[in-house]
Amino acid sequence: MLIISNGTVASESKEEQSHVYLGGQVGVSHFLGACSSNAIECKNYVTGGGLYGGYQFNSWFALEGSWHDYGSPKTFYGVGDGYYSNATGVDLSVKLSLPVTDNLDLYAKGGAAYNYLSVSGNDNVHLGMFESDSSIDDIWEIGAEYALAPNWSLRFGTSIIDGIGNAKTGKSDLYFTSLGLTYKFKAKPEPEPKPETIVKLVPEATYYPEQVTLHFEFGESRFVVESKQWHSWNELALSVKQGQGKVSITGYTDAKGTDSANDIESLRRATYAADMLIKAGVDEERILINSKGSADPLVNEDLMRNESALNRRVVIQFNRRVGS
Known part of the structure; x- marks a missing residue:
């Protein structure tokens, strides 16, 4: 008697492959407390952007670094009286992810950032005033990532720096909300094993x-x-x-x-x-x-x-x- 059946060679499930990834993001920076109460015009919501990259060790742990230009907030107090600022920074963070569905992960980041803030402008006392400051600050971020394809994903998150700069440059709290696109440099997934055709020869009665x-x-x-x-x-x-x-x-x-x-x-x-x-x-x-x-x-x-x-x-x- 000839018996033919289909079977699949079982394979152990693996953690997500470790890989390097790179991405870019654009968003809105909010410099909270950047303007005095007597400001005629306060542009503390500005466009920013950045680049990031990291190494994904497994499905939940990664080490990530990034560079950001947080944009240039402006403050005006009258004719010829105003300030222009610019903030940039680099950071190194630990990133933890929590899978929610097959395509959606929540994440949280925490680390240290080196930030540079410059302020230039005029006031009634000083003409051509320029101040700058660099500092190392804590940086935190929460967000979500959605996989568009095996190597592409979207990222949406908000990062927080508590007090960027010093008293002369304003020392504002910075909130940066952004949308990013990530590319993962990982090997193509192995194809699913094809079902084996198992042929058993069973002697007929x-x-x-x-x-x-x-x-x-x-x-x-x-x-x-x-x-x-x-x-x-x-x-x-x-x-x-x-x-x-x-x-x-x-x-x-x-x-x-x-x-x-x-x-x-x-x-x-x-x-x-x-x-x-x-x-x-x-x-x-x-x-x-x-x-x-x-x-x-x-x-x-x-x-x-x-x-x-x-x-x-x-x-x-x-x-x-x-x-x-």
Whole structure:
């Protein structure tokens, strides 16, 4: 018998491949507290941008560095009285990610930033004033990333610097909200393993004619001489049940007694054998009972009188299963 089935070679699931990534972002910088209350015009929401890159160690941990130009806020107090600022910075952060769906991750970043802030302008006292300051500040960011393709993703987040610059340059709190596009330099994913076609050769079951002979004492319907092959009715019945087709059970006697008595006795023996097989689970509808009295002897009792017991028998014939 030929059995064909499909199977897939199992492979262990792996963490997301480690890889280098680069990206760019644009957004809006909010310099909170950059303008005094007497300012006529305060442009503390300005456009900014930056570049970032990092190394993704696994699906949740990365080390990332970035450069930002946070833009140029402006403050005006009157004609010829105003200030122009510019803020830039570089930072190094630890980035932790939390998968939400197959394509969406939440992330949080924390690290240190080196920032440079310059302020130039005029006021009623100073003409051509210029101040600058550099500082190392904490930087924090939270956001979300959405995978567009295996190597591309969108990033949306807000970073916070608590007090950029010093008192002379304003020392404003900076909030930078941006949208970024990331490219991941990682190997192409391995193709899914194709299902294997598994071919199993299972030997077909075959059936061979089987004949079992049980012998009886004179005048008895229950056999007393055990078969050398079958040691119990249950054992014999199991082989019969696994076989196929009809089960022929034929009873015989020796030549002693009248023909009518021998016919009755041979039927009793065949019926007894059938009842025992049915009790052991053989389907009654498969069984055919025959009785032949003293016909078809195995030995000639006139020549071998001491061997007449061989003629007192029941012959069970069925197709026995051999193989799977």
